[in-house]
Amino acid sequence: MSAPRKRGRGLRAFFVLSALLVGALAYWAYDRYTAFVDTPLSGLQAGDSVVVERGDSFAKVLQRLRDSGVTEGHDLEWQALAKQLQAAGKIxxxxxxxxxxxxxxxLLLRMRDGKVLSYRFTIVEGWNVRQLRAALAKARPLRQETAELDDAALMKTLGHPGQHPEGRFLPETYAYTRNDSDLDLLKRAHAxxxxxxxAAWQSRAADLPLASKxxxxxxxxxVEKETGIASERAQIAGVFLRRIKLGMRLQTDPTVIYGMGSAYAGNLRKADLLADTPYNTYTRDGLPPTPIAMVGADALQAVTHPADGDALYFVAVGDGSGKHVFSKTLAEHQAAVREYIRRYRAQYGPK
Incomplete structure (x- = not known):
C-alpha cells in the first residue's frame, strides 16, 4: 500500500472521529440545555425575589439572579433561552x-411579560383617616411619600385642596408593586x-332629605360605624333619614366618639353625650361637618336606597350578635333599652 493512500485513510478516519465527537458534544450540550430550561431552580425559598431595575442589561439581570442565589445554568444557556423565548432585550x-x-x-417568560410580584393593602370599612395613615406607614415595600404631610397637605398633594380626608378613600383591597408609593395607592382609593x-347618588331614591352627595x-x-351587619344597613339608614325629615337629632354615639378624638378611652359616659362638639349629634341638629370613617360601597347604597319602615329608634340586642332592635315610639325604644341592659349584665356583668 502506498503512503498517500494510507494518509488519505487516516485523514478520513480523523474527520469521521471529529464529526462523531462534535455530534456527541452537540447532543450532550442540547441534552443539558433542554434539562436546564425546565428543571426547577434549587435553593429557592418562599418569599425570595429578584428586582430588575431600569436600564439593566440581560447580563446585569443574570448577575442579579446569581446574587439572589441562583447557581444553575451557564451564562450561555441563559442567553440561549432568552433568545429562544424572545425575552432578550424585553425584560x-x-x-x-x-x-x-x-x-x-x-422565570424568563414572567420577566418578558412583566408579570411582576404584587402586594396587597386593604382599607378596612369603618377605619378613620388616622388608622388608615398608620397602616399605610407600615405597608412594605410600599414607598413612603406622605409621612411628612399633614392631612391638609396630603389632600392638596392629591389634587383636592381644602377637602377633609375623612371618609374619602374607598375600603377595598388594592394591589401594588415595589415601585408604587403610598401616594399612588391613596390616589386610586380616592378615585x-x-x-x-x-354611582350611588345618581341612582338615589326619590325624596331623600339630603342636599348633596x-x-x-x-x-x-x-351607618358604617353603627352596624357590622350587612342586612341592617338599609334599616339604620332609614331610621336616620326619617329623623332628618322630622327635624329630630340623630343622637348617634359614633359621632360623639369621633368628636372626642384621643380623649375617648373606650367608655362613653353621660357627660360625654352632654359635652358639645361639632360632632355631637345629641347637642347639635343635623349631620356632623364631615364623615367620621371610611365608607364602603354597601353603606353608600344603603343611604341612597334606604329600607322602608316607620322605626325612629334602634338599640343593640345585647346578646353579642351585633344585631339591633328597631322601635317606632320612644316608649318601645325605652323598653328595648332596658332589655338590652338586662341582657348585657347577664352576659358581661354590671355595666
Missing part, C-alpha cells in the same frame, strides 16, 4: 418572585370612592 422593570419550583423558562359615591357620604359613614 421588564419590576420585582419577580423566586418561588420554589420556578424553572428558568417560567374609587368618588366613583362609588357618584357629600351629605350622603357623611350619613353613610355613620
Amino acid at each position: 421588564q422593570v419590576g420585582e419577580y418572585p423566586l418561588d420554589p419550583g420556578t424553572t428558568p423558562r417560567a 374609587a370612592l368618588d366613583k362609588a359615591l357618584d 357629600d351629605e350622603a357620604l357623611v350619613l353613610a359613614s355613620i
